[in-house]
Amino acid sequence: MFASAPAVSAGFATAAAVETTRSTPFLLITAVVAIAVLLVLIIKVKLHAFYALVVVSLLTAVAAGIPRGELVSTLTSGFGNTLATVALLVGFGAVLGRIVEISGGARVLADTLLARFGEKRAPLALSVASLFYGFPIFLDAGFVVMLPIIYTVARRLGGSLMLYALPAAGAFLTMHALVPPHPGPVAASSLLGADVGLVLVVGLLVGLPTWYVVGYRLAYALAKRSPFLPVPELLGRPSDSGDQPRPGFGVILLVLLLPLVLIFGGTASSTAVANYGVAEDNALVVVLQIIGATPVALLITSLLAMLLLVVRPHRGKVGSRLEEVVDDAVAPVCSIILITGAGGMFGRVLTDTGIGGALAGELDAAGLPLIVAGFLIAVALRIAQGSATVAGTTAAGLLAPAVAAGGSLSALQLACLTVAIAAGAITFSHVNDSGFWLVGRFLGLDTATTLKTWSVVATGIGFMAFALVWILYAVVS
Numbered sequence: 001m002f003a004s005a006p007a008v009s010a011g012f013a014t015a016a017a018v019e020t021t022r023s024t025p026f027l028l029i030t031a032v033v034a035i036a037v038l039l040v041l042i043i044k045v046k047l048h049a050f051y052a053l054v055v056v057s058l059l060t061a062v063a064a065g066i067p068r069g070e071l072v073s074t075l076t077s078g079f080g081n082t083l084a085t086v087a088l089l090v091g092f093g094a095v096l097g098r099i100v101e102i103s104g105g106a107r108v109l110a111d112t113l114l115a116r117f118g119e120k121r122a123p124l125a126l127s128v129a130s131l132f133y134g135f136p137i138f139l140d141a142g143f144v145v146m147l148p149i150i151y152t153v154a155r156r157l158g159g160s161l162m163l164y165a166l167p168a169a170g171a172f173l174t175m176h177a178l179v180p181p182h183p184g185p186v187a188a189s190s191l192l193g194a195d196v197g198l199v200l201v202v203g204l205l206v207g208l209p210t211w212y213v214v215g216y217r218l219a220y221a222l223a224k225r226s227p228f229l230p231v232p233e234l235l236g237r238p239s240d241s242g243d244q245p246r247p248g249f250g251v252i253l254l255v256l257l258l259p260l261v262l263i264f265g266g267t268a269s270s271t272a273v274a275n276y277g278v279a280e281d282n283a284l285v286v287v288l289q290i291i292g293a294t295p296v297a298l299l300i301t302s303l304l305a306m307l308l309l310v311v312r313p314h315r316g317k318v319g320s321r322l323e324e325v326v327d328d329a330v331a332p333v334c335s336i337i338l339i340t341g342a343g344g345m346f347g348r349v350l351t352d353t354g355i356g357g358a359l360a361g362e363l364d365a366a367g368l369p370l371i372v373a374g375f376l377i378a379v380a381l382r383i384a385q386g387s388a389t390v391a392g393t394t395a396a397g398l399l400a401p402a403v404a405a406g407g408s409l410s411a412l413q414l415a416c417l418t419v420a421i422a423a424g425a426i427t428f429s430h431v432n433d434s435g436f437w438l439v440g441r442f443l444g445l446d447t448a449t450t451l452k453t454w455s456v457v458a459t460g461i462g463f464m465a466f467a468l469v470w471i472l473y474a475v476v477s
Contacts, residue, residue, distance in 0.1 A: 022065045022353075031350060031384060034060040038346070038431050042447045049437065049447070050335070053342035057349045064353035078348025082434050083341040086140055090337055090438070091330055092298035093144030096305055098329035100255065101148035103309035104246035109256075110152040112249055122153050123223075127167035127216045133260065134175035140438050141294055143172050145256065147442060151231050161231050162223035162453070165443050170215030170457045177388065177426035178210070178419055178465055179203040180267075184389045185422045188396035189415075192403055196271070198415035206419055206468045214460040222453045232444040247309055255305045259297040266292015339441060343434040347386030350432060370409075371420045371473050374399050375466050378424030386432035392425035416473040420466055427462030429455050 022030070034056055041052040057078070061071055100106050117125035126149070134142050150168055154161045180186050180200050189196045269288035272278040278285060290296060306322055314321070368376065374395055381391035396418070403409060409417070429436045430451065440450035 027064060027354060030060060030064050030353070034063075034346075034350075035431060039447065042431075049339045049441075050342050053339070053346050053431075057342070057346045060346070061349045061353065064349070066349070066353060070352075074349060074352050075345050078345035078352075079341045081348070082344025083337065086341070086344075086434060086438070087337050088295040089141040089298060090144055090333055092295065092302045093141045094333045095326055095329040096255070096298065096302045097145050097148045098325060099302070099305040099309050100145075100252065101152070102325065103313070105252040105255070105309060106148040106152040107156075108246055108249055108252055109149050110156060113149075114153070114156075119157055122157060123164050123167045123220050124216065126150055126153060126164050127171045127211075127219075130168040130171035131175060131211055131215075133256070134172040135179065135260070139172045139176040139435060141259070141298060143169060143439065144442065145259075146172075154231050160223065160226070161229040161443060162226050163220065166219040166223040166453055166457065167216045169439055169443075169454065170219040170461065171211055173426065173458060174207050174211040174215045174461055174465075177461060178207040178422050184392035184425055185418060187389065187393040188418045188421050191393065191396040191400050192414055192418055192421075193400075194414040194418045195411050198411055199418050202412070202415045202419050202469065202472065203422070205472070206423075206465050209468065210461055210465045214457060214464050218460050219453075219457050222456060226449060226453060229444060232442075245313065247313075251308055255301060255308065258304065259294075259301045262292050262297035262300065263294055264292070266290075266297075333442075335441070339437045341434070343386065343432060343437045347390075347432045347434070351385040351390065370399065370403070371417050371470055374417055374421045375424040375470075378421045379427050379462070382425050382433075383428050383430075384432075386430075386434065386436075388425040388429075388433075388435075392422050395421045395425065410476065412476050413473060416469050416476070419469045420473070423462045423465035423469065425462075426465075427459045429458040 037059075038052055038056045041047045041056065042049050045052075047055075054075075057075055058071075061074055066074055100109075113125040113129065114122060126146075129149075130142070130146055133146060146168060147165075150164050151161070154164050157164075176182050176184075178185060180189065180196050180203065185199055185203060186196060188194070189199045265288045269278075269285045269292065273280050273282075273285060291300060306325070310321060310325060377399070378391050378395035381394050382388060385391065399417070399421070403414070403417070431437075431447070436450060436454060439445075439454050440447065445453070
């Protein structure tokens with residue numbers, strides 16, 4: 001039934017890479033050895049992940065033949081580009097989360113969720129909340145903001161943190177992987193000429209059952225089998241807010257929903273410019289795109305949280321309290337930010353050496369059905385260089401000539417192909433993925449446990465989503 005799908009024609013464009021003299025087999029072996037060495041350094045030698053990632057990135061770049069003049073720039077650009085994306089999101093998100101924690105807002109939200117769902121269904125409650133919260137906001141920012149609520153529920157109920165955190169992380173990952181306005185599906189839609197609205201519909205049709213079966217059920221089962229995990233103090237010690245009255249549920253909801261509204265407004269304005277002829281210099285569009293950028297949205301929201309949850313309850317007499325709140329929030333996450341940047345460095349090295357392109361080229365010659373090739377190329381690129389967005393975007397760019405040459409795909413088939421690529425791009429999250437380190441370190445997991453839990457959930461989400469979208473693709477063909 002599936003064989004009727006168009007096949008990939010050999011010879012479409014390959015991903016850009018630094019010129020090296022190494023053969024494809026050598027590059028592939030280099031990647032495998034590099035990952036193995038990295039795992040040994042972190043798990044067996046107990047070298048700090050930041051140092052291990054930097055050392056292995058340097059050695060891999062040298063072994064793969066990156067020219068000496070480009071060696072340092074490759075390392076620093078991978079590190080810097082990742083920090084440019086992650087550092088502000090994590091920093092502002094950590095401050096926002098800490099304010100929600102110390103004000104008593106996390107406890108207010110936890111009480112509300114538990115009252116609605118019951119204590120026995122607390123993991124489901126947190127996963128559902130994360131599913132909705134993850135619709136317009138990136139995984140890293142949304143997860144950090146949700147952490148104080150997850151921490152509070154875990155402390156109150158006394159179970160392992162994994163029981164509550166992993167299903168929430170699975171929900172965030174599902175939305176981030178499959179559904180616009182997240183960057184991977186949007187970029188792939190643009191390159192393939194797919195309608196973003198249809199991609200959203202297909203992403204939800206595929207994503208909701210995938211979330212329930214893998215993002216929630218499988219995540220919860222893995223969490224139950226994992227060793228007990230205490231709640232870390234990465235966002236500071238739990239605070240009881242003293243004599244300060246707890247904020248109302250509406251105030252906390254406003255603080256948590258504001259970044260979603262701002263980000264969604266920015267996305268809607270971009271869509272209006274791209275698809276409905278709205279002028280790019282329209283004053284409202286300009287404002288929405290500025291305040292709708294994720295770092296700006298989180299900056300605005302964290303400042304509002306300071307005003308509503310720190311300044312107002314103390315009638316403006318806060319002294320150095322605001323400075324202390326920011327220091328308490330940012331200091332513990334500096335290590336996470338550095339590790340995340342180093343993960344981006346490792347991914348950049350694997351990209352620039354041409355390892356990802358080599359894998360894609362091998363799949364190119366296989367003559368697979370288009371939707372299968374798109375998924376597998378995205379998987380190969382994800383394994384090779386770590387970034388889901390880069391994997392999805394590159395795979396879509398590689399497939400675009402074949403899609404254009406075929407010219408026979410319907411709008412719905414194009415949407416299915418886009419979601420299949422997005423599904424492949426989220427699989428096999430491992431040590432070259434900055435998100436792997438972000439989630440693992442915020443939960444206080446060691447590398448081996450992160451591979452056994454987070455990586456398994458990510459891979460399950462990708463494969464189930466692909467299976468469902470392939471069936472839909474076959475039905476509409």
